[in-house]
Amino acid sequence: MKKTKGFNPSEYERKWQKKWEEDKLYKMPDLKKGEKKFYSLYSFPYPSGAGIHVGHAEGMVANDVAARFFRMKGRKVVYPMGWDSFGLPAENYAIKTGVHPHDNTEEAIATFIKQIKALGVSVDWKTEVGAHRPDYYKWTQWIFLQLYKNGLAYKKSAPVNWCPSCQTALANEQVIEGKCERCDTDVIQKDMDQWFFKITEYADRLSKDLDEVDWPESTKIQQRNWIGRSEGTKIRFEIRKPKAETSQKYELMVFTTRPDTIYGATFMVIAPEHDLVKKFKKSIENINEINEYIEKTKKKSELERTDLNKDKSGIEIKGIVAINPATGEEIPVFIADYVLLTYGEGAIMGVPAHDDRDFDFAKRYNIKIVAVIDPIKKGDLSDKEFKEIKSGKRVYSEFKGKCINSEKFDGFELPNDKKKVIDIIKKAGWGKEAVSYKFRDWLVSRQRYWGCPIPIVYDPDGNPHPVDEKDLPIELPKDVDFKPTGESPLVYSKEFHRSAEEKYGKGWKREVDTMDTFVDSSWYYFRHLDTGNDKEFVSSGKANNWLPTDLYMIGAEHIVLHLLYSRFFTKFFQDQGYINFSEPFYKMRHMGLIQGPDGRKMSKRWGNVINPIDEVEKYGADTLRMYEMFMGPLSEAKVWNDKTESGVYRFLRKIWKLQDKVEEKVDSDTQYSWINRVIKKIEDDVERVNFNTSIAKFMEFSNILLNEKSIDRSVWENFLIVMASFAPHITEELWEKLGNDYSIHQQPWPKYDKKALEDDEIEIAIQINGKLRSTVSVKKDEIEEVVIEEALKDKKIQRYLGKKKTYRKAIFVPNRILNFIPE
Ligand code: ANZ
Numbered sequence: 001m002k003k004t005k006g007f008n009p010s011e012y013e014r015k016w017q018k019k020w021e022e023d024k025l026y027k028m029p030d031l032k033k034g035e036k037k038f039y040s041l042y043s044f045p046y047p048s049g050a051g052i053h054v055g056h057a058e059g060m061v062a063n064d065v066a067a068r069f070f071r072m073k074g075r076k077v078v079y080p081m082g083w084d085s086f087g088l089p090a091e092n093y094a095i096k097t098g099v100h101p102h103d104n105t106e107e108a109i110a111t112f113i114k115q116i117k118a119l120g121v122s123v124d125w126k127t128e129v130g131a132h133r134p135d136y137y138k139w140t141q142w143i144f145l146q147l148y149k150n151g152l153a154y155k156k157s158a159p160v161n162w163c164p165s166c167q168t169a170l171a172n173e174q175v176i177e178g179k180c181e182r183c184d185t186d187v188i189q190k191d192m193d194q195w196f197f198k199i200t201e202y203a204d205r206l207s208k209d210l211d212e213v214d215w216p217e218s219t220k221i222q223q224r225n226w227i228g229r230s231e232g233t234k235i236r237f238e239i240r241k242p243k244a245e246t247s248q249k250y251e252l253m254v255f256t257t258r259p260d261t262i263y264g265a266t267f268m269v270i271a272p273e274h275d276l277v278k279k280f281k282k283s284i285e286n287i288n289e290i291n292e293y294i295e296k297t298k299k300k301s302e303l304e305r306t307d308l309n310k311d312k313s314g315i316e317i318k319g320i321v322a323i324n325p326a327t328g329e330e331i332p333v334f335i336a337d338y339v340l341l342t343y344g345e346g347a348i349m350g351v352p353a354h355d356d357r358d359f360d361f362a363k364r365y366n367i368k369i370v371a372v373i374d375p376i377k378k379g380d381l382s383d384k385e386f387k388e389i390k391s392g393k394r395v396y397s398e399f400k401g402k403c404i405n406s407e408k409f410d411g412f413e414l415p416n417d418k419k420k421v422i423d424i425i426k427k428a429g430w431g432k433e434a435v436s437y438k439f440r441d442w443l444v445s446r447q448r449y450w451g452c453p454i455p456i457v458y459d460p461d462g463n464p465h466p467v468d469e470k471d472l473p474i475e476l477p478k479d480v481d482f483k484p485t486g487e488s489p490l491v492y493s494k495e496f497h498r499s500a501e502e503k504y505g506k507g508w509k510r511e512v513d514t515m516d517t518f519v520d521s522s523w524y525y526f527r528h529l530d531t532g533n534d535k536e537f538v539s540s541g542k543a544n545n546w547l548p549t550d551l552y553m554i555g556a557e558h559i560v561l562h563l564l565y566s567r568f569f570t571k572f573f574q575d576q577g578y579i580n581f582s583e584p585f586y587k588m589r590h591m592g593l594i595q596g597p598d599g600r601k602m603s604k605r606w607g608n609v610i611n612p613i614d615e616v617e618k619y620g621a622d623t624l625r626m627y628e629m630f631m632g633p634l635s636e637a638k639v640w641n642d643k644t645e646s647g648v649y650r651f652l653r654k655i656w657k658l659q660d661k662v663e664e665k666v667d668s669d670t671q672y673s674w675i676n677r678v679i680k681k682i683e684d685d686v687e688r689v690n691f692n693t694s695i696a697k698f699m700e701f702s703n704i705l706l707n708e709k710s711i712d713r714s715v716w717e718n719f720l721i722v723m724a725s726f727a728p729h730i731t732e733e734l735w736e737k738l739g740n741d742y743s744i745h746q747q748p749w750p751k752y753d754k755k756a757l758e759d760d761e762i763e764i765a766i767q768i769n770g771k772l773r774s775t776v777s778v779k780k781d782e783i784e785e786v787v788i789e790e791a792l793k794d795k796k797i798q799r800y801l802g803k804k805k806t807y808r809k810a811i812f813v814p815n816r817i818l819n820f821i822p823e
Contacts, residue, residue: 002737003660007653009620012733017120025745026067026122028078028529031545038070038077039546041528041585043554043562044084044131044521047108049093052115054602054628054640057612059553059591061625062634062691064121066551068725069686071122072749078546080127080528081116083109086137087517088166088182091450095482101450102478105132115613120621120728122745127528131452131520136527138473139537140520141455143569145466146576148456152198153444155464159298160443162190168447169194172440178303187301195454195513196441199568203227203437205582206567214587216635219559226560228438233259233422235349235431237268237322239276241283242330250279252322252333255344255436258354258399260414260421262326262430263406264372265349267362269314269334271341272297276333277317285319290335297337305337312338312361324349325430326407332367344436352395359395369393373401373414442565444516449480449489451514457500460507471503474510488512522565525549525584526573543579548586551689556590556635563588589689592636594628599639610640622727623649629691629726633785651699652730655723658705659716659734666712674701675715676756681779682722683752684786691726693783698723713738718750766791767819768800784812791818 020026031037040063045056052060067079083105090101090108097104109130116123129136147153160169163180169192174181199206207229210220232255239250252268270276272294281287293315297305304310314336321330338357339348352362353371362369369392378386388394403409403417408424425431445454453474455467467474477493490496490512500510526538529546533539554562563585570584595601596608603609615624627648631638678701685694701719705711717738724731724744735744764787766774774796778787791797792805801807801822809821 001662001739004656004734004737007656009622009652009729010617013118013120013621013729016729016732017117020122020743020745021117021125023743025743026077026079026124028080028124028127029076031076031542033541033545035545036075037546037550038067038075039525039549039551040064040067040070040077040079041525041549041552042079042081043552043558044082044524045112046084046087046089047105047112048089049104049108049111051108051111052612054594054610054612055555055591056116057119057624058594058628058634059555060116060119060121061628062589062591062689063551063553064119064123064625064728065629065691065725066686066689067122068728068745069682069749070550071745072721072725072747074748077122078127078529079121079123080129080525081123081125082127082129082524082528083112083131084517084521084524085109085130085132086451086514086520088448088450091448091482094450100478101482102132105130118613118616118621119625122728127531129524129527129531131517131524132450132476134473134475135534136524137452137476137520139527140452140515140523141467141472141474142469142537143523144455144515144519145469145472147197147572148466150572150576152201152572153195154198155193155195157191157193158196158443159189160192160194161187161301162192163187169443169445172302172443175301175303178301189298189301194443195445195456195511195515196443197519197568199442199564200437200440202568202571203229203439204435205571206564209567209571209583213583213585215585216588216590219556219563219588219590222559223563226439226564228436230257230436230438232257232344232434232436233425233431234345234434235259235262235325235425237325237349239280239320239322239333240330241319242321250276252276252347253345254347254349255434256349258351259425259431260399260403260406260409260412260418261351261354261372262324262349262425263403263409264351264353264370265324265326265331266352266368266370267332267334267350267358267365268322268347269336269339269350269361270317270347271339272335272337273341274335274346276347277335280317280320283319284317286315286317289315290317293335293337300337302340305340312336312357312364314338314361314365316365325428334361334365336361342440343438353389353392354395354397356395356397370405371396372404372406372409374404375401376413439564442516442518442568444519445513446516447488448514449476449482451517452476452520453490454511454513454515456511457504458509458511459504464511476514488514490514518561518565521562522569525566538578540578540580543573544581547579548581548584550587552585552588553591554588556592559590587689590635592632592634592638594631595637595639597640597642602640615645619645619649620652620729622652622730625728626652626695626726630695632692634689634691648695651702652727654702654706656730656734658702658711659737661705661708661711662713662716662738663710664713666708666710666715668708668712668715670704671708671712671715672753673756674704675718676752677760679718679722679750679752680757683749684779686725688786688789690783690785695726698726720744721747721750762815764791764815765817766794766797767817768797769821770819773797773800780815782814784810784814784818787812787818791820 042063071077085105094101161175165183165185175187207227237252314334317333350358352358352369371392389396403412456464477496480489480493500508529542530538573579574582627645681697682694720731732744763775774794776790807820808823811819
């Protein structure tokens with residue numbers, strides 16, 4: 001056994017990184033069906049010119065800890081890496097500097113690779129893919145063609161969100177509070193011919209299958225809200241000219257989630273784009289005024305239109321009326337921009353007594369208000385409020401109470417009698433149940449250069465045709481200008497058009513829009529598994545054996561879009577018979593934002609940016625890795641703290657020196673019971689992706705060892721092994737100094753001795769509102785997060801907290817009590 005000398009990580013870190021790479025220690029193994037595997041995936045980084053940031057390091061190291069742990073556990077592991085390398089920043093940089101996006105992208109990737117390697121992560125670089133490389137985007141184009149052939153890619157003229165500054169259309173998701181996600185300019189609406197993917201066809205499955213995956217609950221909720229599944233009823237209203245004896249029949253459909261209020265529907269509103277106006281052009285007396293309003297609406301963004309706080313403007317359509325099917329009464333029809341064409345039926349029945357927006361609208365336009373739901377119980381209401389509701393002077397929007405003034409529904413109690421309401425509506429022929437979704441089809445065309453060309457050609461009459469699969473990839477030409485003109489830069493490429501005319505004949509043109517980069521990033525996790533395959537985007541065998549991913553680390557900002565699109569593609573591939581699973585990412589966790597030492601978001605403006613590579617140079621990669629894992633729970637926002645970081649460095653130096661106390665055989669109950677506890681703790685932590693508490697445990701144990709006269713060799717070896725996933729370099733170096741065979745990273749995970757842990761389990765009382773309702777048994781000193789997780793699994797507790805398992809607050813007394821305060 002060699003004695004350690006001075007602690008100097010730079011002496012051995014690079015050395016080991018090189019050796020591991022040469023020895024292909026992290027090569028993606030062959031995987032047979034049914035073998036235990038672990039697919040560790042870090043979300044497709046955009047290779048920015050600035051190099052990696054501390055957030056990249058956080059996620060990549062978390063993926064690495066899990067990958068290394070499961071390798072030792074005997075699973076077959078793959079940890080790939082690739083680049084989301086098409087996109088606006090490289091193009092904007094090209095506009096500024098004239099450097100071709102291809103060149104600055106490859107340069108940025110080279111830097112990324114060098115920096116990621118310096119973190120000592122166990123990536124297999126053979127899996128590397130880059131969205132901008134033809135051998136990758138060939139398959140992006142191929143996927144487009146498959147969607148096209150199956151009627152899931154289509155072109156239509158549509159009002160799109162247009163950023164006047166980036167000069168491009170934006171997906172709804174890229175518009176944040178009415179502004180462009182990238183440059184903060186106000187987004188306007190503009191009609192354009194655009195390509196769409198019909199993701200709405202998968203709405204139901206995208207919504208339901210969320211039950212199958214292990215994701216943070218808040219992410220699932222956001223995803224569900226985005227899809228916006230809403231169960232309701234479609235109701236038919238007849239439109240007539242007022243007081244007409246006979247009429248031409250026209251039925252106006254509405255979507256409502258409150259069919260129980262139909263007797264209180266005293267007006268109707270259609271979206272400005274609704275075709276009713278065209279149908280009744282001749283009967284409408286104030287058509288000019290209506291047309292003016294329609295024009296004005298075009299200038300407004302959806303957000304402005306649906307802002308709850310703004311005045312609800314609208315105009316009555318004079319010359320026509322609607323018939324409420326329940327009351328038989330004639331009611332006025334309005335046009336108003338708060339109703340959107342794209343949701344439900346693009347028209348609503350207005351029930352002012354029970355809907356806030358309708359109430360405001362009715363007040364403004366002097367419309368009759370009829371209360372049809374009696375709250376019955378006063379609850380939190382004052383006497384005055386209670387009276388006002390009953391007389392229709394105050395809105396009551398809760399779905400709770402008794403139906404009144406409602407003939408066929410009178411006396412029904414809500415929500416219990418909901419079904420009776422719908423049965424009557426169906427029987428009477430007024431309408432039927434329906435489901436609506438908030439989200440729309442995915443707009444994928446971009447008027448940009450640095451993206452994947454859309455594999456479509458147009459004949460001289462302008463009709464689109466898919467290109468032949470054997471002609472893929474349609475390469476992105478190099479002869480273009482990057483000036484934003486509002487038209488796609490590819491319009492100006494001579495080579496692009498010449499190649500189309502040569503192939504198809506005079507007058508044929510290529511599609512000049514490129515694809516949204518979200519298309520590139522929706523399928524990369526397939527390609528990692530089979531980068532050399534030039535026959536298929538991935539072999540079915542590889543995809544079925546390796547996927548879904550077992551740990552996906554991704555920033556919380558990608559929750560909605562990227563995940564939704566990837567899930568859509570996966571379901572499509574399943575339907576096409578390429579794969580046999582329907583969800584791409586089984587377990588997913590987010591890395592929380594790391595803020596600068598001053599508590600602000602890291603930014604050049606504040607001069608508080610920590611560059612992870614500087615830290616590696618200062619302290620070594622192991623310190624950076626361990627520090628970032630130690631900062632706090634992965635998913636939470638954390639403030640960078642230099643003192644804690646240097647504390648982690650000192651901890652590693654202590655470990656380095658401790659090895660000198662190792663002796664062949666030391667009989668110590670303390671060491672024995674401790675190492676077993678540590679092994680079990682790390683196992684539990686890695687399963688739950690709770691790395692910060694693992695490191696706390698290592699530190700505790702090192703303090704115990706510091707007080708021991710000598711350390712037992714086998715205890716010490718196990719300690720190094722369990723720490724190896726977190727600090728792969730120092731553990732490898734010490735392992736070698738012990739005289740052991742290379743490599744520590746190929747050692748099996750040690751088994752812990754259950755007997756040594758027996759006094760470690762304790763019972764914790766679980767209370768609801770301070771009353772004892774159950775107990776759970778957990779490890780001594782278990783953290784709050786884990787105790788909550790265990791308690792929520794308890795059937796009795798679930799009964800008290802309801803299906804959603806929500807609560808307002810949890811009060812935790814370590815080793816004793818967890819008290820939930822329900823909502
Ligand atoms: C009558 C009613 C009475 C409504 C009442 C609510 C309360 P969610 O839950 O989001 O699905 N609505 C329907 N289509 C609309 C559109 N195109 N633009 C704007 N609003 C629309 O909301 C469904 C409710 O949103 C529907 O139920 C409808 O108003 C409105 F006491 O119908 B309700």
